[in-house]
Amino acid sequence: MNLTGQMMYEPLLLSSLLRHAARHAGEVEVVSCLVDGGIHRYTYRDCHARVMQLANALTGRGIVAGDRIGTLAWNGYRHMELYYGVAGIGAVCHTINPRLFPEQIAYIINHAGDRIVCFDASFAPLVEQIADRCPKVETWIMLCDPFDLPRPFPVQLESYEAFIGDCAKDFAWPEFDERQAAILCYTSGTTGDPKGVLYSHRSLSLMVYALVAPDAFGLSATDTIAPVVPMFHVSAWGLPFAAPMVGARLVLPGSKLDSESLWNLFEQEGVTVSAGVPTIWFGFVDYMCREDKRIERFRRAIVGGAACPPGLTAKMRERGIATVHAWGMTELSPLGTVCAPSHSYPGKSAEARARIDVKQGRAAPGIDLKIVGEDGVELPWDGKSVGDLWVRGHWVVDRYYGSDHSALVDGWFPTGDVANIDTESYMEITDRSKDVIKSGGEWISSIELENISMSHPDIEMAACIAAEHPKWGERPLLIVVRRPDSALTVAELLAYYDGKVPKWCVPDDVIFVNELPLNATGKMQKQVLRLRFGKQLVKPDA
Amino acid sequence: MNLTGQMMYEPLLLSSLLRHAARHAGEVEVVSCLVDGGIHRYTYRDCHARVMQLANALTGRGIVAGDRIGTLAWNGYRHMELYYGVAGIGAVCHTINPRLFPEQIAYIINHAGDRIVCFDASFAPLVEQIADRCPKVETWIMLCDPFDLPRPFPVQLESYEAFIGDCAKDFAWPEFDERQAAILCYTSGTTGDPKGVLYSHRSLSLMVYALVAPDAFGLSATDTIAPVVPMFHVSAWGLPFAAPMVGARLVLPGSKLDSESLWNLFEQEGVTVSAGVPTIWFGFVDYMCREDKRIERFRRAIVGGAACPPGLTAKMRERGIATVHAWGMTELSPLGTVCAPSHSYPGKSAEARARIDVKQGRAAPGIDLKIVGEDGVELPWDGKSVGDLWVRGHWVVDRYYGSDHSALVDGWFPTGDVANIDTESYMEITDRSKDVIKSGGEWISSIELENISMSHPDIEMAACIAAEHPKWGERPLLIVVRRPDSALTVAELLAYYDGKVPKWCVPDDVIFVNELPLNATGKMQKQVLRLRFGKQLVKPDA
Numbered sequence A, B: 001m002n003l004t005g006q007m008m009y010e011p012l013l014l015s016s017l018l019r020h021a022a023r024h025a026g027e028v029e030v031v032s033c034l035v036d037g038g039i040h041r042y043t044y045r046d047c048h049a050r051v052m053q054l055a056n057a058l059t060g061r062g063i064v065a066g067d068r069i070g071t072l073a074w075n076g077y078r079h080m081e082l083y084y085g086v087a088g089i090g091a092v093c094h095t096i097n098p099r100l101f102p103e104q105i106a107y108i109i110n111h112a113g114d115r116i117v118c119f120d121a122s123f124a125p126l127v128e129q130i131a132d133r134c135p136k137v138e139t140w141i142m143l144c145d146p147f148d149l150p151r152p153f154p155v156q157l158e159s160y161e162a163f164i165g166d167c168a169k170d171f172a173w174p175e176f177d178e179r180q181a182a183i184l185c186y187t188s189g190t191t192g193d194p195k196g197v198l199y200s201h202r203s204l205s206l207m208v209y210a211l212v213a214p215d216a217f218g219l220s221a222t223d224t225i226a227p228v229v230p231m232f233h234v235s236a237w238g239l240p241f242a243a244p245m246v247g248a249r250l251v252l253p254g255s256k257l258d259s260e261s262l263w264n265l266f267e268q269e270g271v272t273v274s275a276g277v278p279t280i281w282f283g284f285v286d287y288m289c290r291e292d293k294r295i296e297r298f299r300r301a302i303v304g305g306a307a308c309p310p311g312l313t314a315k316m317r318e319r320g321i322a323t324v325h326a327w328g329m330t331e332l333s334p335l336g337t338v339c340a341p342s343h344s345y346p347g348k349s350a351e352a353r354a355r356i357d358v359k360q361g362r363a364a365p366g367i368d369l370k371i372v373g374e375d376g377v378e379l380p381w382d383g384k385s386v387g388d389l390w391v392r393g394h395w396v397v398d399r400y401y402g403s404d405h406s407a408l409v410d411g412w413f414p415t416g417d418v419a420n421i422d423t424e425s426y427m428e429i430t431d432r433s434k435d436v437i438k439s440g441g442e443w444i445s446s447i448e449l450e451n452i453s454m455s456h457p458d459i460e461m462a463a464c465i466a467a468e469h470p471k472w473g474e475r476p477l478l479i480v481v482r483r484p485d486s487a488l489t490v491a492e493l494l495a496y497y498d499g500k501v502p503k504w505c506v507p508d509d510v511i512f513v514n515e516l517p518l519n520a521t522g523k524m525q526k527q528v529l530r531l532r533f534g535k536q537l538v539k540p541d542a
Helices: A014-024 A044-060 A077-088 A102-112 A121-133 A160-165 A201-211 A239-246 A259-269 A278-290 A310-318 A350-357 A446-454 A490-495 A526-533 B014-024 B044-060 B077-088 B102-112 B121-133 B160-165 B201-211 B239-246 B259-269 B278-290 B310-318 B350-357 B446-454 B490-495 B526-533
Strands: A029-033 A039-043 A068-072 A092-095 A114-119 A139-142 A157-159 A181-187 A195-200 A224-227 A249-252 A273-276 A300-303 A322-328 A335-338 A367-372 A387-393 A413-421 A427-432 A437-439 A442-444 A459-469 A473-482 A509-512 B029-033 B039-043 B068-072 B092-095 B114-119 B139-142 B157-159 B181-187 B195-200 B224-227 B249-252 B273-276 B300-303 B322-328 B335-338 B367-372 B387-393 B413-421 B427-432 B437-439 B442-444 B459-469 B473-482 B509-512
Touching (some): A014 A239, A044 A077, A044 A160, A068 A102, A077 A239, A077 A249, A102 A114, A102 A121, A102 A195, A157 A160, A201 A239, A224 A239, A224 A259, A259 A278, A273 A278, A278 A300, A278 A310, A310 A350, A335 A367, A427 A446, A437 A459, A446 A459, A446 A473, A459 A526, A473 A526, A490 A509, B014 B044, B014 B077, B029 B077, B039 B044, B044 B077, B044 B160, B068 B077, B068 B102, B077 B181, B077 B239, B102 B114, B102 B121, B102 B181, B121 B139, B139 B160, B195 B201, B201 B335, B224 B239, B224 B259, B259 B278, B278 B300, B310 B322, B367 B413, B437 B459, B446 B459, B459 B526, B473 B526
Parallel strands (some): A029 A249, A092 A181, A114 A139, A300 A322, A437 A473, A473 A509, B068 B114, B092 B181, B139 B157, B224 B273, B300 B322, B473 B509
Antiparallel strands (some): A413 A427, A437 A442, A459 A473, B181 B195, B322 B335, B367 B387, B387 B413, B413 B427, B437 B442
């Protein structure tokens, strides 16, 4: 005989977050960099009013719950309005990565069945290319004023401002099932067609509660938050939801993401927290060192999307900026782990702390992790056992959009990463499961070997692959880009591994190249390297 | 046409919080002060194992989902085990306030229909008094080892350790509807029978996510958290759930809550954060001043349950301890508002900040507030308009336990407090609605007048009531306790109000008493004062 609690029930909806900000932080600003170099400012109260106009415009045009609306846009206020306006009425905001190849973008728009696609002016040439391949799109909306519309244009366009212009600034947000879809984001896998992850209002709301915690991103009302990570990449890691939730100021940097532009923006707007991939921060801190710049209020850079190399943390710290090392995936909304100090961390030696800092971190509450062997049996958390990383939790994918089979195994999502977990629950990714090097029955971490190489002052970029080997099955092979003026030799680089890894883990050889192959989102395409260099150790004279 | 998100669904259950701690902070300690002066220590992993034993014991005894299990206990590890073990199997942990009068306790146990009541040894005399008035209780369990059971005893007793002793340390936590009841807590109203608030797994889980945020209690894994607020008082404000959620160390101070014991405990155990009512912190900081003590790691005292007077904040700050001013109610689980800095706070003058610091604060995300006039119409947030405070949100009561009508008005819970809300959304309680003084059509805040009095060095405690007045309807009358050696006069105390409030708000008279009437939970019983002194100004010679 169950007994139901007697507390108020309200569904967890994204519209509540913005309404909360409009009521409880109504005067706090959302600042956006415009394509023309200008700055747009308004308050959460203004933002909410325009989002209500958008909701009226969408419903007036017959958009109903469950419909998909695509976006091709940088981080800016109109993109933010689309997040809330579309999801608020129960429709789905489908954020499209404009860096994909046009044919992939067309594939995604068709696969999602977008009824409307909204795009920034800078993507008009892209839309010109793909529009006739997307016959199901009824309306193309450019995020601009009416007089900025390009003419002629192969398909009919509307301007966003005209679309919402006459609509009332009042809208009664509907209450609906919190498990209803809100946001759709496709993963840019390195192989195969992109796969869509369909986030619900509930999954995002719970993720955002976990995100603001001190041991995650630690966000408060006094922060000014600038997501450098794009809003088409896993909802800019949830920051456009987290900032209104806590009443923080939000700075959306638009399309100019070069280090000088970012530094100027952060300094002028008093940004306190930002988030982005390591590449962004490497450039940012290099710029600061080169120009001998400090920065007034910027204190915390959240680093995710790829492992945060120790060298980056140290360089950032010298400039007064702490790095917060986080790990996640599109399939995890994206919050998985954050490398925040555990209870025993403050009492440890500097060396022990440094060993922890490079790890991906501990599971956010709401997420559980395990590592399993090839037989699917859970492995011990001893910091040594290495296995496939599986996750579960409130904001983990269940199945990909449009797929009729589960993405899970025994209720867990296999991440495709290979990791160890130590006695204090710090998880460390050692490889992608397809990148691990299996040498004579032992597993060698390609990431560890790459990181060592990257810490050499003469190396700009490094990849380590499993090359076929007649005796050992596979052996590590290093492929690196030297800095322009470097004369580093193979022998010198290999000698650099002495004492850093066991003898049998040192790469067998080094190949110098001018550039490494990256996919549209900047991820290393190791499969290309394996195709080209995978047999290098079998035929050393190839 | 709705579209359901395709994310994993797991109900929000309290058992998940402890399991998370056991897996991800398994070696972190729960420290409990025992009645005999000793200290008990174990880890979250140990705690989880014993909670699983308890779950086996309860189900073995036929306890099923929805059954109520009462507790009469201090803050300690067995009480914590009862929270998780009882709620984990879907039954309801009913935390009883042992400071109520025995007849109220018997009323509550019968009203709740508790099948089992578990109690600390120190409450054995109380149980002796009430046991025969609680015929529906099947089993009385004393939280002790078998050989500590008192004999003879009017009813048959079991010891907790024997009850769980032989049970397996393994239990598959059931998944059930997250809206199912988990914890039951009765409010100690100043009038009428106590009313039960029945928290659900969902309402508590969401409240705890909001609680750990930087702008709420700001809890992290590196903290050592000591809830001084009792576990029978709104789940110790959620801290026994929040500490495992973030992997913080938890220190449960047992029954010795005098300042010296607390100081020693906090110093020895390295407590970083604590929570309690202002009375606790007044005593604590007085002790520190008197004994000229500092404290090593204690940095944050959460102050709730009554307004935090400015004098307390200043005194605590001098000793290196920040106060976090929070407001809540049993009906709010209890988190309502926290006086954390808004975005514009850091840029304000010291005076402006001081004016903000005394306010109850801004709504936690998940809670909405409004103030309404006597006609139920919402009043503006201008810092001046004063009205009845209404709240709504994920962890607000819907109806009292056993009541067949809603506790809400138009979907909002009327708190019984009178408040203003300023342009930056800071809420300030000026009165309980029944305590407000209505003088010639103007409202005068009794709390403001009390606070001024309390800031006088000669005043130990003050109450201000509405006394009948032939001309003005009501006028403020002050009833105060002077410090033992004080010779303060009525005229001197009234003169102290000069320049602090408008002339017409200064109390008409002062009555010196030796003590003020408090109820069982330490709340001022103004209705007693009104009965005794309410006509003082009509018949000044009474």
